[in-house]
Amino acid sequence: MPHRQNIELSMPLQAAFLPIxxxxxxxxxxxxxxxxxxxxxxxxxxEEVYSFLxxxxxxxxxxxxxxxxxxxxxxxxxxxPQHALPVGAFNITSTVSSEDEESLAEMGLLLAARTVDQLGxxxxxxxxxxxxxxxxxxPPVREQIADFVSQGGFREVEPETELLKQFACRxxxxxxxxxxxxxxxxxxxxxxxxxxxxxAVLLADGKGNVGAGMLWRRGHxxxxxxxxxxxxxxxxxAIRSIEACLQKMARTSLVCMVxxxxxxxxxxxxxxxxxxxxxxxYRQLEEDNGTTSYAHPAxxxxxxxxxxxxxxxxxxxxxxxxxxxQSPCSAFAAQMNRPARRVTLTAIxxxxxxxxxxxxxxxxxxxxxxxxxxxxxxxxxxEQAMLGPALSAAGFIPQWILPWGGRGDxxxxxxxxxxxx
Amino acid sequence: MSxxxxxxxxxxxxxxxxxxxYIPSKPDDVLRQMFGCPVIYRLNNNxxxxxxxxxxxxxxxxxxxxxxAVYPSGDAYHLRQKLAERFGHSPDSFIVGNGANEVIAFVxxxxxxxxxxxxxxxxxFAVYEWVAEFSGYEARLVPLAADFGYDDEAMLAAIxxxxxxxxxxxxxxxxGTYWNxxxxxxxxxxxxxxxxxxxxxxxxxxxxxxxxxNGMDLMREYPNLLIFRTFSKMFALAALRxxxxxxxxxxxxxxxxTCVVYSVNSLAQQAALASLLDAEEHVLRTRRMVxxxxxxxxxxxxxxxxxxxxxxxxxxVIRLPMSDTLAYRKLMRQGIMVxxxxxxxxxxxxxxTLGTLPVMEKLAxxxxxxxxx
Numbered sequence: 001m002p003h004r005q006n007i008e009l010s011m012p013l014q015a016a017f018l019p020i021x022x023x024x025x026x027x028x029x030x031x032x033x034x035x036x037x038x039x040x041x042x043x044x045x046x047e048e049v050y051s052f053l054x055x056x057x058x059x060x061x062x063x064x065x066x067x068x069x070x071x072x073x074x075x076x077x078x079x080x081p082q083h084a085l086p087v088g089a090f091n092i093t094s095t096v097s098s099e100d101e102e103s104l105a106e107m108g109l110l111l112a113a114r115t116v117d118q119l120g121x122x123x124x125x126x127x128x129x130x131x132x133x134x135x136x137x138x139p140p141v142r143e144q145i146a147d148f149v150s151q152g153g154f155r156e157v158e159p160e161t162e163l164l165k166q167f168a169c170r171x172x173x174x175x176x177x178x179x180x181x182x183x184x185x186x187x188x189x190x191x192x193x194x195x196x197x198x199x200a201v202l203l204a205d206g207k208g209n210v211g212a213g214m215l216w217r218r219g220h221x222x223x224x225x226x227x228x229x230x231x232x233x234x235x236x237x238a239i240r241s242i243e244a245c246l247q248k249m250a251r252t253s254l255v256c257m258v259x260x261x262x263x264x265x266x267x268x269x270x271x272x273x274x275x276x277x278x279x280x281x282y283r284q285l286e287e288d289n290g291t292t293s294y295a296h297p298a299x300x301x302x303x304x305x306x307x308x309x310x311x312x313x314x315x316x317x318x319x320x321x322x323x324x325x326q327s328p329c330s331a332f333a334a335q336m337n338r339p340a341r342r343v344t345l346t347a348i349x350x351x352x353x354x355x356x357x358x359x360x361x362x363x364x365x366x367x368x369x370x371x372x373x374x375x376x377x378x379x380x381x382x383e384q385a386m387l388g389p390a391l392s393a394a395g396f397i398p399q400w401i402l403p404w405g406g407r408g409d410x411x412x413x414x415x416x417x418x419x420x421x
Numbered sequence: 422m423s424x425x426x427x428x429x430x431x432x433x434x435x436x437x438x439x440x441x442x443y444i445p446s447k448p449d450d451v452l453r454q455m456f457g458c459p460v461i462y463r464l465n466n467n468x469x470x471x472x473x474x475x476x477x478x479x480x481x482x483x484x485x486x487x488x489x490a491v492y493p494s495g496d497a498y499h500l501r502q503k504l505a506e507r508f509g510h511s512p513d514s515f516i517v518g519n520g521a522n523e524v525i526a527f528v529x530x531x532x533x534x535x536x537x538x539x540x541x542x543x544x545x546f547a548v549y550e551w552v553a554e555f556s557g558y559e560a561r562l563v564p565l566a567a568d569f570g571y572d573d574e575a576m577l578a579a580i581x582x583x584x585x586x587x588x589x590x591x592x593x594x595x596x597g598t599y600w601n602x603x604x605x606x607x608x609x610x611x612x613x614x615x616x617x618x619x620x621x622x623x624x625x626x627x628x629x630x631x632x633x634x635n636g637m638d639l640m641r642e643y644p645n646l647l648i649f650r651t652f653s654k655m656f657a658l659a660a661l662r663x664x665x666x667x668x669x670x671x672x673x674x675x676x677x678x679t680c681v682v683y684s685v686n687s688l689a690q691q692a693a694l695a696s697l698l699d700a701e702e703h704v705l706r707t708r709r710m711v712x713x714x715x716x717x718x719x720x721x722x723x724x725x726x727x728x729x730x731x732x733x734x735x736x737x738v739i740r741l742p743m744s745d746t747l748a749y750r751k752l753m754r755q756g757i758m759v760x761x762x763x764x765x766x767x768x769x770x771x772x773x774t775l776g777t778l779p780v781m782e783k784l785a786x787x788x789x790x791x792x793x794x
Contacts, residue, residue: 242768243768246763246766246768247543247766247768250763250764250765250766250768251547251550251551251764251766252441253440253441269742269743269744269769270744270768270769271744272744272747283744283746283747284744284746284747284763285746285763285764286746286761286763286764287446287746287749287760287761288746288749288750289444289446289447289452289455290447290451290452290455290456310750311747311750311751311753311754312750313452313455313456313750313753314455315455
């Protein structure tokens with residue numbers, strides 16, 4: 001989506017200016033084509049953060065607001081001085097006590113976290129950023145698309161809107177629940193590609209029938225690919241889709257790609273197995289000449305063995321907490337897939353309360369019916385290595401390594417109730 | 422007190438924000454440690470395994486260390502005189518650069534402005550595309566033809582009013598395909614002087630084929646033709662970074678306006694000049710080595726059932742039944758460094774430099790090992 005549609009605002013953190021912030025969010029999000037309800041949710045999130053900060057920071061501090069049209073979502077980013085906000089308030093486990101005034105004040109932040117579809121927190125150069133994301137609503141696939149008999153002659157075509165919508169309908173018809181749920185919203189798939197966050201390869205015949213394709217989400221270094229989806233009985237279409245996909249990723253900032261739950265059409269010889277059950281395939285896009293992985297001693301052996309098996313050149317650097325000062329609060333992000341009852345936790349902030357907070361997360365997620373709880377530990381961030389004892393105590397055990405999945409490699413751990421101390 | 426961090430999102434142009442820096446491979450001592458191999462055979466950069474020619478080695482050894490204090494000739498004066506004598510052009514027809522990469526940048530800077538484009542192919546030396554893109558110009562990538570050669574018709578069709586330069590790598594890196602003289606002439610005739618045509622002859626000294634065109638002669642007839650050559654490949658001076666371009670004086674005069682003078686050091690200039698003194702013997706010796714290596718490796722690959730693309734140049738491309746980046750790591754564990762080809766848009770292929778027979782034997786053995794696992 002054009003960068004030109006970004007709306008930026010810088011304003012004093014004083015209560016009197018609050019309507020300017022909320023008004024800007026509300027109107028920008030609607031101007032991006034989203035509904036009033038979605039716009040109000042984002043405005044409410046910003047209102048809570050703004051009010052909280054305005055009440056606690058000196059009057060010369062400023063808040064910078066960025067509204068961004070993501071095509072299939074709207075994003076609002078709040079930037080303000082670091083440490084002005086208790087990040088722990090955003091945890092899904094946060095609770096509010098009516099007898100504690102500070103706790104009541106944080107209720108607004110909790111509300112802010114719950115009104116949006118995605119929340120991100122990061123800090124850089126003495127500044128903290130909170131990202132709120134609200135997804136656009138799309139109608140689902142309405143009717144079954146008719147099969148076609150192709151005479152062949154498939155070639156790679158530009159992934160234009162109508163072809164992408166046709167592709168999504170055909171994928172939904174053939175693969176059903178095996179395909180990611182976004183395929184059931186053809187308009188969303190078209191917007192996901194149009195905004196540039198996703199890439200697509202489509203092979204179509206001379207009559208415009210889409211016979212095969214792949215889709216991928218561009219991350220910082222890692223692309224997550226979906227497919228290959230082969231929609232007619234033609235040899236070689238899966239291989240051609242994979243090769244076209246790899247050619248499009250070449251000479252970009254992407255370093256590697258991963259395919260979770262590949263389709264049965266996946267040709268052999270292109271990927272490496274990460275999870276032994278075959279559910280996660282992986283491939284690097286350029287030569288890997290090594291990096292350092294930070295790990296708690298409890299995970300060092302697992303990592304070294306894993307790197308040996310993957311032929312990955314890594315220097316594993318043990319990291320332990322040795323009494324140095326730590327932030328009082330931790331924050332974890334939870335990415336939920338409710339239909340699959342699967343949730344992935346990541347560390348936003350590592351503080352003193354990590355062990356207790358992790359236990360609370362596990363308890364809360366189990367109560368909500370999640371049966372598969374993963375933790376993605378970024379070995380490129382030394383502070384995250386400190387989570388080793390907390391993760392082990394909470395029952396998380398290392399399963400596999402996703403190279404370059406974060407700032408460094410991700411160590412993927414899964415929760416096993418019987419392992420919890 | 423710490424000063425505010427500069428606002429990179431507004432300071433950095435959007436075309437630079439989109440680009441990731443090229444990260445070169447780590448030095449051998451670090452790689453040996455990371456991959457746990459006692460020795461590394463570099464077959465990734467198409468270097469000449471025989472090293473520089475005897476005259477060039479003499480020149481390098483004769484360099485007076487005290488001269489390191491003195492600036493080099495700013496425009497490689499003596500080397501240009503020698504090139505002029507060798508190729509029968511005036512010294513002002515040559516610009517010497519810090520490797521051929523630098524002269525690519527000179528040419529793009531000299532001819533392109535906002536909104537212009539250059540044309541190259543999708544599976545070739547990446548630097549034309551990179552320099553154009555980080556300079557803010559469009560790089561139009563015309564797919565190679567089915568025979569892995571440059572597709573002249575498609576390239577001509579891609580030219581428009583904003584096309585300034587067409588880059589042709591002849592022979593092509595990595596496929597080893599080439600345009601013969603008739604085909605190159607035909608292409609130049611049809612361009613008809615409207616665009617600059619760069620023929621990159623980095624690997625021309627390796628070519629045995631009798632119909633390979635002599636770009637240095639053709640540029641007399643075609644004023645829009647520029648020829649790139651390097652001392653990094655056949656002449657084995659890659660560490661010194663020296664290459665050059667040649668063209669008609671009027672065109673070269675325009676390019677000279679964008680040149681960074683003093684970018685080529687004295688040692689490189691002296692070694693390059695000396696390497697021209699015994700070039701003929703060195704070229705013959707190297708071609709013999711490459712030819713032996715190619716014969717040996719083709720036979721081994723046939724035995725292993727691996728397909729390959731083998732044309733001109735001191736390299737071959739091999740198709741593997743696995744990810745080329747995984748093959749890279751597995752081969753590195755055995756001390757063999759190859760170029761993985763996903764970055765060249767050839768997934769599951771590797772490019773290997775053709776070198777001495779003992780090293781080719783090690784490569785064949787290492788390939789056998791990775792296929793067995």
